[in-house]
Amino acid sequence: MMKPVLNTDRFSFAALALAALAFGAGLPATSALAGECPADQVAEDGMTPGPMTPKGVTDTVIKTIDLSSKGDAWKGSMLRMRKLVVQPGGIVPWHSHETRPANIVVVSGSITEYSSTCKVPILHKKGEVTAEFGHLSHWWKNNGKVPTVLYSSDILSPEMHDDNAM
Template identity: 50%
Template sequence: MLTPIVRRTIGATLAAAAFAGASPAIAGQCTAEGANALAGAPTAPKGVTDDVLGSIDLGPEIEVADRQLRMRKLVVQPGGVVPLHSHKDRPALILTVSGTIKEYRSTCAQPIVHKAGDLTREAEGISHYWVNEGKVPAVLYSADVHHGM
């Protein structure tokens, strides 16, 4: 059973997702476009919890086999890392709820700083990793279309 706060957060995230494509700018975007090879990127998580809050099998819902829409809560401790991963064929929206976190993205020459209230769009095959260089945990909610059931 989801708590009222989690239900409101999920609702707000999904509402933001519905309007994200129509918005000309999303906070915390790349300010220096360009290729980034992400040399030396971390490949293992560190100081991060990743809890699935809920999911929906998209096969019966909209006839998209072997996919699920899921909502996760990630807490990245100071010094913590969400390791290098790709969003090829796995779009997502990330809402930074509290704290500050840096994203190192394959399409951005400089890291992107995300703060509370920022919504990040992850799609079109980007690769990236996240690092919490702050002094407090960063709390993120992730809504993505994930492979496998």
């Protein structure tokens, strides 16, 4: 009689899927739609440039991955993950995502985004994720009373490796 063989690939996928579901269960049900610009407020030049220097924010690089092994199109590019802690009144300065796509998750607190693509400020709360890419420039401010913790994952092109912009 043959013993059943554990398919580790299938087991790993199932474990990963369960972990993702468990993580997602802790997020607000409205997170997919929250923290977005209202449809009637979307504009090409919604907000003018804001502060150009950071204030009350720590930016810690957690890990980077050199993407060069993925082919010529990725030569010199890096995937970077950072933790940002923005104190009350703190500012993540005006910056562009034209050449640096990113995803941001709010882990605690809340933060307000002032975006070139929206006429009104956008409040991002704990558990919300926002995608930043394309023709977008913006700045963020913690208008709350507690520090806001964000995790950011972005792709840096070769010319951005020494760029300290947020």
